[in-house]
Amino acid sequence: ERRNDILRLKTEGREVLSRVSVSDIEIAGYYKANIDRFRQGEARQILQIFFPVARGASQKEDAARRAKADKARRLALSNGKDFAATARKLSEGPNASRGGDLGFIKKGEVFAEFEKILFSMPVGKISDVVRTQAGYHILLVKKLRPGKVTTLDKLSGRLRGLLLKEKRAKRR
16 A cells, blocks of 8 residues: 555656646736735824723713714814824823824724725824724824735746646646
8 A cells, every 4th residue: 555655656746746837927827817916905004082982881971972082183183283192182092192103004904994984084184083883083194105016026936836736736
């Protein structure tokens, strides 16, 4: 039985591995057909003033949180460029001490409802008060880091290996 396994591996090596190759044209075709797989999405640096609302909060509590958020937005707008100072002063979020800085966020890293808002806002504009499942937010997109595509030159070796593996599996 062991001898049969060795014989099968040798035959497979001669008949499959040596007869399978991948051309540069095939690699380029695969790259073009799957370009979105090699795209790194844009990221946005977000500053936030946040007022959490507990699940099951009464209407009175919710209204009080909304009033705090409205007041904070008015102050942020009148404060001009220093959104971070307002966030440090008023936000009840965990990042308040850092000026509400949530860092760079990419699509898929936050819940869908929040993502939709973040990726539709222009850079430098303070949002309206936004209600999500977590509470009330006032947001500012501070910076935008555009998306980019990894070039074919950087990927061709990896793609060649992937295509060889697929062809060998079919040939076996």
